[in-house]
Amino acid sequence: MSAPQVLVIGGGLAGLMAAIRAAEQGATVKVFSLCAPKRSHSACAQGGINGAINTLGQGDSPKYHFEETVYGGDFLANQTVVKGFTDAAPRLIYMLDRMGVTFNRTPEGFIDLRRAGGTKFNRVAFAGGTTGQQMLYTLDEQVRKLEEKGKVEVLFPWDFMEAIIDEGGVCRGAVLQDLTTMEVKAFRGDAVIMATGGLGYLFGKSTNAIINNGSAVSALYQQKVTYANGEFIQIHPTSIPGDDKNRLMSETCRGEGGRVWVYKDGKPWYFLEEWYPNYGNLVPRDIATREIFKVCIDMKMGIDGENMVYLDLSHLDPNWLNQRLGGILDMYEIFVGDDPRKVPMKIFPTVHFTMGGLWVDEKQQTTVPGLYAAGECDYQYHGANRLGGNAMPACMYAGELAGNTSMAYIKGLDKLTADMPETAFASAQKKNAEFDASIYKMSGSENPYLLHREMGEWMTTNATVVRYNDRLQQTDDKLLELIERWKKIGVSDSTGWSNQVVPFTRQLWNMLQLSRVITLGALARNESRGAHYKPDYPERDDANWLKTTLADYTKDGPKLSYEEVDIQHVKPRPRVY
Amino acid sequence: MPNDIRLKIKRQDSQSSTPYWQEFVLPYRPSLNVISCLMEIQRNPVDATGKKVAPVVWECNCLEEVCGACSMLINGKARQSCSALIDRLEQPVVLEPLSKFPAVRDLVIDRTVMFNNLKRVKAWINIDGTHDQGPGPRFPEKTRSWAYELSRCMTCGCCMESCPQVNPSSKFIGPTAIAQVRLMNALPNGENDAEERLAALMEPGGVAECGNAQNCERACPKEIPLLTSIAAINRQMVAKSIFGALNK
Structure with a gap:
């Protein structure tokens, strides 16, 4: 009997993790990507990965991580699955560490942690200011090892066109296009795992790579695969406005002590610190974004009357900043020409993250058997607002889970696609x-x-x-x-x-x-x-x-329906920071 | 302030076809980079003479100099086109594909060789599996902080382009793979396979073919210490051969 064939669409963190897990369990895996996996958008994740490993002895635990994620998401996320990823996060960080991610260290050589928004714990493990890049490279190396063993094949640049769904409504493969030869080709897959990321490019300019166009998930939506919570789009408060794109300036700038301000009566006015004495500059992103909008658009107090505010690191030690945020400070200097170690940065909110995505169950399976989704292209971990540092643990977890559950699903099949007729x-x-x-x-x-x-x-x-x-x-x-x-x-x-x-x-x-x-x-x-x-x-x-939006394609446009949210662990309460 | 932006682009329709030059004139706007100019050509694919042409084909993703996709020769220098700001470039801005890699089309090249080189030197950590093994080994911050510099290599190919030893008559593996061996060998879980990686660099095309031109480090957009890394690998090799001889 032939080995099960798994197709993974997308070579970022979620896709590579799914590929590794499926290959470890005996699948032959094909990873299709628009670019070399190393060049995927996961490389742009800067701040780090949340996980309650508590190496600073602050008393953090996965329980707090779970509760703050649910609260930060304004109670729209299904709670049991959130618990799954927050419980798994420490294990995933340790795994990445064993794989060689160059996480910053404490004086004793343990993994160091810093703060992000919506929590008072230092919970973000990080590798300078380019954590996603280091994590992506590390998984890419593991996949390269599996390529050498003949268990994984990586194909790029290929673009997803459609899933192959049989008469019984079961996914049996995918059709893709080779973007060099332009050949359109059908591939058999006993399971297909979508890991195609977010859709920032729909908004023209965003912090996303321009390959994050949502095209693949939209193709599936048009094949009657259900899409969920589409309206939940995260606007990141701090980006560098540009002509071709708006570049991200990590939330962890504020986690490391960065302050947001504008001039008022000739003096710096730290409006977030004044309005939110408990969390200050580290209120969650949706709130920081709305307040920056208020200051610029309603109060017309942006820098020189323009839609921008200051994000200031210039009071911090430049050597320490280089150690913690080096990569992104260089980026600001390259693109803007000012040194953020010396002068405040000028920033404005922009589209950043897609909370909605393909509807999946607790096994990452979409509404079509055999078709899975993991990572930013699924809908289920962040509710109405994602907390800083939660993208990467959620997509690692979802990728791992999809790798596992798709293999369990394949074991229950009567017949593999390799044995099916060509028609x-x-x-x-x-x-x-x-x-x-x-x-x-x-x-x-x-x-x-x-x-x-x-x-x-x-x-x-x-x-x-x-x-x-x-x-x-x-x-x-x-x-x-x-x-x-x-x-x-x-x-x-x-x-x-x-x-x-x-x-x-x-x-x-x-x-x-x-x-x-x-x-x-x-x-x-x-x-x-x-x-x-x-x-x-x-x-x-x-x-x-308090319900999940479901969108189903019809030729007259999306048909919306709604589904109850799993709130069995934490009772919804007003969200006040 | 200039009224327009002039670009001169070396184009090539397919892998084997003859390259040709095309010029473009775009309306000036401040703070553009090379990529926003190429995007402008997509919106209005017309050359400097007013003739309709196919838009220029190039590769890019992140536009913030972390993905390594958009390498090209810009006024003769290998660099990332996202961080090449028009206001700081002499005009006409001359764009060419990197010359040390097989051409695909226009500014797109095939860098598969660099990924294959990473396989040659086994640039990965040989973990038991992704199952839970508890926390990894401790790692001193002092070592970690220089290892981090090496871990930022985007496989963009600028060092390969600038290296005279990377050419059609040589098998030289290039600075990237050598620096990655140094990185892997420095990681606490990577030491176990250090010898194997060094052995790969002792084969033909290995570190001995470095001609010490020292262009690579200047070309690296991430300022990765490539020269120090090549020297460090040479020392590791000497240590390995002495140690090997003593053990006989």
Whole structure:
């Protein structure tokens, strides 16, 4: 009998962890990625990974980590699964340490910890200011070892087009495109694990890499796989505004003592410290973002009247800062030209993290058997707002779990895809190749990159920090207009080799469909919870809205329905910092 | 303030086709980088003569100089195009693909060789498995902090491009893989396989082929101490051969 075949789509932390776990249990794994796994967006995670390892003796424990995560997420996350990842976080940090992540150390050589928002414990293990990069490289090395043993094959650059779902509604593989040869190909997979990250690129500029376009999960949504909590998009309070993207400046800058201020009456005004004496600059991201908006937009007190505030590290010892935050301080200096060790940085909020994602059960399985999702592309760990430092433990945990549960699922199958007839795979391949060919032929007057920019501007203006129902409705009307205009795109590159316009055009269609899910989910939810804020409905409304949004594709747009949230461990209470 | 931005780009339609030059003129805006210019060409794919062309093909992801994807030659220097700011570059800004790697299309090159080199030297920690083994070994911060510098290598290829010993008639593994051996050998769990990694660097194309041109460290966008690392590996090898001889 052949070995089980697992397809992992995405080579970031969640995808590589899933691949390692599945390979350890005897699967042959193919990892498909848009880029070399080392270049995945996980490399951009700066601050670190939360885990209550308590090496500083502050009395932290996974229980506090769990409770603060649920509270930080404004009670929208299913609590039992959150408990799963917060309990596992110390073990995952130790595993990464054994693999060789260069975590900063205490004087005695234990793993050092620093603070992030929404907690008073030092809980973030970190490797300078580039923790995600070090973690990603370490998993990449482990995967390279498995490649040498012939257990894993890594293929890039490949773009996901569609899952192969049989008549019984079971996932049997995927169709992808080789972005160099442009070949469209069907692959058999006894389980398919999606680990394609977030969707910041829908908003044009964000802290995300430009490959984070949500295209793969949108393709699945259009295949009737349920998408959940789409309206929950995290806006990070501190980024460096740029022309091509807005670059992240880690929350742990504030964890290490950074202060946010603007001038008031000629003197620095530390407005977060004044308004939140308990947590100060380390209030959770949704709150810090709204307050920066208030200062800049409502009070018009941004730096020189512009939409920016200071993030100040200049009072701290530069050598110590280099040790703790080196990589990102260099980045600020390169892109802005000022040395943040000497002068305050200028920052403004931007789109950062996708709390929503493909609906999954407690085993990371989507609504389609055999199809799994893990990492930022799943919906289930962060509720309405993610805490700083929680992205990486959640995606490591989800990846590990998906690797395990997909293998358990495969063991229960009667038949592996290797033994199935070619027909279904050939027809899925043909269908997608025909769709690809139809894009090559598009000869209208619209430019896909301009349409993308227009979409991003509308989404950023109307579906981020402050949301109004009339503007959300106008945004959906705009998206429908853009969908019509998409059909009039002219493809400016007809080459059948390393063509970037054709896949981008396909991805743009998917981005437009997913933007509707975000916009209409936000329109429907008449309350304020975590990152979702409506001035016309300023309070959290547990009686009506303590529920998960489910979006199912229909040709008339997303059909929304709702599901109860698991609140069996911590009773919801008002969220006050 | 200039009115426009002039770019001169070396293009190539496929792996084996003949390269050609194309010029572009874009409206000036302050604080652009090379990537925002290439994005502008995607939005309006027209060359300096007004002729419609296919947009320029290049590779990029993070745009904040941590992913290593967007390496190219910019005014003759190998560097990341995301951190190459137009306001600090002489015009016309000349863009070419890195020359030491197989061409794919336009500015895209194939850096598979660098990942294969990491396999050659076994640049990984040989853990028992991902199951729970409790905390890892302790690690002094003093060692950790220089090891961290090495762990920031993005495999971008700038050091390979600048090294005269990396050329079609040589098998030289290049500075990256050597520095990664130094990193792995310094990690507390990595020492066990140190000898094997050194042995890989003693083979043809190994560290002996370094010509000491010292270009690599200057070319590295992350200022990784590549020269010190090559010297350290040489010392580890001497120690290994002396120790090996004594043990016979």
